[in-house]
Amino acid sequence: MSTSSDYEVAVVIPTYNEAAGIESLIATLSDVFAGAAIRGEIVVVDDNSPDGTGALVDSLRSRYPVRCVHRAGKLGLASAVIDGWATCDAPILGVMDADFSHDPRIVPDLVNAVRSGECDLAIGSRYVPGGGITNWPWRRRVTSRVAILLAAPLTRVKDITSGYFFCRREVIEGVNLDPIGFKIGLEVIMKGKYRQAKEVPYVFTDRRHGASKLNAGEIVNYLKQLAKMYAGAGRRPRDGAARAIVSQRQE
Numbered sequence: 001m002s003t004s005s006d007y008e009v010a011v012v013i014p015t016y017n018e019a020a021g022i023e024s025l026i027a028t029l030s031d032v033f034a035g036a037a038i039r040g041e042i043v044v045v046d047d048n049s050p051d052g053t054g055a056l057v058d059s060l061r062s063r064y065p066v067r068c069v070h071r072a073g074k075l076g077l078a079s080a081v082i083d084g085w086a087t088c089d090a091p092i093l094g095v096m097d098a099d100f101s102h103d104p105r106i107v108p109d110l111v112n113a114v115r116s117g118e119c120d121l122a123i124g125s126r127y128v129p130g131g132g133i134t135n136w137p138w139r140r141r142v143t144s145r146v147a148i149l150l151a152a153p154l155t156r157v158k159d160i161t162s163g164y165f166f167c168r169r170e171v172i173e174g175v176n177l178d179p180i181g182f183k184i185g186l187e188v189i190m191k192g193k194y195r196q197a198k199e200v201p202y203v204f205t206d207r208r209h210g211a212s213k214l215n216a217g218e219i220v221n222y223l224k225q226l227a228k229m230y231a232g233a234g235r236r237p238r239d240g241a242a243r244a245i246v247s248q249r250q251e
Contacts (some may be wrong), residue, residue: 012084079179120194124164130201
């Protein structure tokens with residue numbers, strides 16, 4: 001098994017009670033990396049899941065390019081991503097969900113956009129042509145759309161609430177990312193040091209296993225994040241913001 005310094009890409013996957021599906025995702029991602037000739041590492045950050053997610057990931061180290069960062073308790077998604085990145089040496093860093101909501105098949109498109117120099121930040125996007133959402137109840141759809149509309153004046157990025165992206169390490173190095181709530185993508189998009197962002201379309205599919213972690217508390221955290229952005233705390237100046245470009249989805 002390679003050491004952490006041998007990888008060109010590291011993708012962080014935060015987990016809490018994801019034992020039912022995490023092995024399948026790790027196997028799929030490993031195949032995607034191999035098929036695209038990407039030297040990729042999978043870093044699971046587990047918040048002491050009662051269902052044994054962390055121990056299961058540990059048992060997979062000999063079969064896949066994966067390791068687990070164990071945390072003492074349920075400390076939140078954004079902080080898990082930040083803690084995971086802190087353990088990585090790869091020049092390209094990413095994040096995705098553990099539940100197959102984020103289509104692993106576009107990982108090569110996201111990674112190649114960054115490593116080719118086309119952009120510094122590549123975002124999996126539901127809200128550009130070719131993207132979409134399936135299997136969501138109408139309440140979730142409305143909540144997502146409202147969240148997007150609330151943030152729309154801040155950035156040209158269409159899917160600012162996306163939690164699926166890859167970026168050059170330099171984009172987040174030295175940046176004060178606030179670990180509140182779920183929306184680490186909002187923090188990176190609004191505070192990151194990048195010249196150009198690219199949105200790559202994909203179709204979001206509701207989780208295969210387990211239960212959603214979204215609740216009223218996370219909605220409040222998102223509103224707090226937005227309030228800080230509108231107040232200018234670490235916000236990118238809009239006039240100097242990176243140009244956002246869109247990739248058309250290939251069927």
